[in-house]
Amino acid sequence: MKLQSPDVFATMQPDLLRVDDRVAEAASIDIAVPVVTQLIGDIVSAGGKRLRPTLLLLAARAFRYDLDTLVTAAAGVELLHTASLVHDDTIDRAALRRGKPTLNSRLSSGAVILVGDYLFAQSAMLAAATENTRVVAIFASTLGDICEGQLREMFDAHRLDQTRDEYDRRIYGKTAALFAGAAEMGSVIGGAPPATVAELRAFGRDLGMAFQVMDDVLDVRADTADLGKPAGNDLRQGTVTLPTMLYAAGLADGSAEADHLRAVVAGENEDAAAIDAVVWAIRASGAIEAATAVAEDHVARAKARLAVVPDAETRALLEDVADFALARAS
Amino acid sequence: MKLQSPDVFATMQPDLLRVDDRVAEAASIDIAVPVVTQLIGDIVSAGGKRLRPTLLLLAARAFRYDLDTLVTAAAGVELLHTASLVHDDTIDRAALRRGKPTLNSRLSSGAVILVGDYLFAQSAMLAAATENTRVVAIFASTLGDICEGQLREMFDAHRLDQTRDEYDRRIYGKTAALFAGAAEMGSVIGGAPPATVAELRAFGRDLGMAFQVMDDVLDVRADTADLGKPAGNDLRQGTVTLPTMLYAAGLADGSAEADHLRAVVAGENEDAAAIDAVVWAIRASGAIEAATAVAEDHVARAKARLAVVPDAETRALLEDVADFALARAS
Numbered sequence: 241m242k243l244q245s246p247d248v249f250a251t252m253q254p255d256l257l258r259v260d261d262r263v264a265e266a267a268s269i270d271i272a273v274p275v276v277t278q279l280i281g282d283i284v285s286a287g288g289k290r291l292r293p294t295l296l297l298l299a300a301r302a303f304r305y306d307l308d309t310l311v312t313a314a315a316g317v318e319l320l321h322t323a324s325l326v327h328d329d330t331i332d333r334a335a336l337r338r339g340k341p342t343l344n345s346r347l348s349s350g351a352v353i354l355v356g357d358y359l360f361a362q363s364a365m366l367a368a369a370t371e372n373t374r375v376v377a378i379f380a381s382t383l384g385d386i387c388e389g390q391l392r393e394m395f396d397a398h399r400l401d402q403t404r405d406e407y408d409r410r411i412y413g414k415t416a417a418l419f420a421g422a423a424e425m426g427s428v429i430g431g432a433p434p435a436t437v438a439e440l441r442a443f444g445r446d447l448g449m450a451f452q453v454m455d456d457v458l459d460v461r462a463d464t465a466d467l468g469k470p471a472g473n474d475l476r477q478g479t480v481t482l483p484t485m486l487y488a489a490g491l492a493d494g495s496a497e498a499d500h501l502r503a504v505v506a507g508e509n510e511d512a513a514a515i516d517a518v519v520w521a522i523r524a525s526g527a528i529e530a531a532t533a534v535a536e537d538h539v540a541r542a543k544a545r546l547a548v549v550p551d552a553e554t555r556a557l558l559e560d561v562a563d564f565a566l567a568r569a570s
Numbered sequence: 571m572k573l574q575s576p577d578v579f580a581t582m583q584p585d586l587l588r589v590d591d592r593v594a595e596a597a598s599i600d601i602a603v604p605v606v607t608q609l610i611g612d613i614v615s616a617g618g619k620r621l622r623p624t625l626l627l628l629a630a631r632a633f634r635y636d637l638d639t640l641v642t643a644a645a646g647v648e649l650l651h652t653a654s655l656v657h658d659d660t661i662d663r664a665a666l667r668r669g670k671p672t673l674n675s676r677l678s679s680g681a682v683i684l685v686g687d688y689l690f691a692q693s694a695m696l697a698a699a700t701e702n703t704r705v706v707a708i709f710a711s712t713l714g715d716i717c718e719g720q721l722r723e724m725f726d727a728h729r730l731d732q733t734r735d736e737y738d739r740r741i742y743g744k745t746a747a748l749f750a751g752a753a754e755m756g757s758v759i760g761g762a763p764p765a766t767v768a769e770l771r772a773f774g775r776d777l778g779m780a781f782q783v784m785d786d787v788l789d790v791r792a793d794t795a796d797l798g799k800p801a802g803n804d805l806r807q808g809t810v811t812l813p814t815m816l817y818a819a820g821l822a823d824g825s826a827e828a829d830h831l832r833a834v835v836a837g838e839n840e841d842a843a844a845i846d847a848v849v850w851a852i853r854a855s856g857a858i859e860a861a862t863a864v865a866e867d868h869v870a871r872a873k874a875r876l877a878v879v880p881d882a883e884t885r886a887l888l889e890d891v892a893d894f895a896l897a898r899a900s
Binding site: 330356358362368372377558 | 606681683685687689692695710718
């Protein structure tokens with residue numbers, strides 16, 4: 241397993257720069273509200289690893305494709321992700337994202353809702369601009385899955401009695417659906433055979449599951465400086481993640497630890513020290529290692545699917561992306 | 571001008587019932603959150619006049635079309651409208667819509683944002699299901715126009731120094747864009763010649779402009795019982811509409827009335843009696859009649875475009891729809 245950001249982002253950089261340009265262009269349309277135009281520009285340029293567009297580009301790489309269509313779809317996926325983060329941060333009333341102040345600290349919540357909607361609209365315009373009805377259909381159903389995952393997260397909150405299956409469905413919608421959709425769109429634009437499209441979609445899903453499990457691990461693992469947001473954030477929101485579920489499974493019914501955890505998850509105890517105590521107990525319980533092993537399983541399953549990719553170099557790059565899902569938490 | 575709901579809705583009822591079924595089906599997908607499923611069902615079935623789907627259906631009627639595709643597109647347009655109302659009501663913190671409690675009175679604002687997003691996703695899936703790339707492109711750009719119009723409304727609020735042009739651009743995005751898009755989608759699905767598509771799109775836009783001007787008239791004209799929401803709502807939000815602009819244009823600079831109006835619009839005076847006083851002054855000033863004349867102009871322009879519709883019966887039905895934009899306020 242590589243410990244640092246693998247070469248794949250360097251290899252893909254020329255295409256990713258085209259994606260960045262397309263995203264910036266789509267988001268910069270003059271809406272005669274200069275402050276909003278400026279803020280949208282800031283969000284879009286803040287960027288992350290461009291993991292989803294990278295996946296989309298790579299899923300087409302072993303096949304024949306029109307680069308302009310591919311870049312347009314990749315920009316659509318990145319902007320859909322950004323729009324979803326904007327609404328997410330409004331809902332969570334998050335003050336920080338990627339270590340920077342969110343829109344919420346600058347605009348009214350009503351304005352942030354509209355800015356998110358505007359970015360959704362621009363991402364839909366990019367999907368439409370591919371003029372590929374399958375790409376548009378994948379785009380629309382992915383948006384549906386994301387909303388469903390976020391609704392689940394909200395309505396599953398503050399309950400400790402959740403099954404692993406509920407968790408899996410939730411993180412599929414919240415995160416893995418867009419990875420799956422990105423890989424599917426890329427392979428569809430590449431004109432890959434149906435069985436290959438299905439395997440690459442599944443690769444994206446497995447990778448996305450691993451990514452979200454590691455994200456949940458990071459929330460109880462890293463300190464604020466590394467993460468760009470405060471540790472224990474999920475617990476504070478009442479969101480029950482895999483590390484918490486694995487920790488809870490090891491507690492005796494009616495024990496002081498179990499009662500304390502239940503009170504924190506239920507939002508009955510919102511004391512910062514109480515949340516910190518749970519974070520430390522999770523760290524000491526072995527739940528982080530167990531959750532990491534689950535993510536590693538997802539990545540192993542993802543990699544096994546790459547046999548369908550005919551080109552060895554592309555396969556290696558996709559493996560690098562899969563490793564990155566784990567490496568970011570190292 | 572007809573004073574009551576014209577026959578067009580009766581004539582179109584069989585197709586509109588199919589649209590309703592398609593909307594209900596798209597919105598009812600089990601999201602494993604029963605309370606949300608129930609609330610979404612309530613919003614969707616509350617319905618209005620189904621003016622936008624009627625327009626879309628009629629725009630194809632004189633041509634050759636696949637009814638299933640047409641119904642799917644019409645359902646997409648209606649659901650997009652509903653999604654947009656859900657976010658609108660959250661932003662305005664409105665308690666009533668169509669005389670019924672809004673989602674805001676039942677769910678947290680975060681949940682309402684997600685329900686709106688979910689409905690956007692479902693409407694996008696309907697657009698995608700037409701498998702017509704032009705329809706999808708019109709759908710996406712219409713969504714962009716709507717968001718832009720709503721952002722303009724928000725950032726133009728509380729300022730009395732607005733031009734008529736700013737007002738027109740705002741209500742185009744807020745309302746007329748979807749009427750224009752609906753007419754364009756219908757005529758595209760019907761395979762109408764390009765010049766006819768352009769005229770029918772312009773018909774929809776003119777009709778939508780008339781509809782929004784009348785909506786703004788109604789806000790200062792009707793009482794709560796007729797409107798399903800309190801009168802003077804726009805003034806309370808600081809939204810400067812055409813009746814207010816026309817009233818303001820007749821006031822002498824520095825007069826007590828001008829100062830009072832400016833204070834109410836600026837939100838410096840939020841007293842209910844102060845807002846009522848402005849509403850009464852607008853009613854007495856002739857601004858309502860002048861704004862109504864503007865709406866009548868839009869409708870006359872819309873009707874003049876119908877010469878491109880080859881079939882006399884369809885032309886008559888489209889004229890009925892245009893009349894309805896005015897009649898609703900009679």
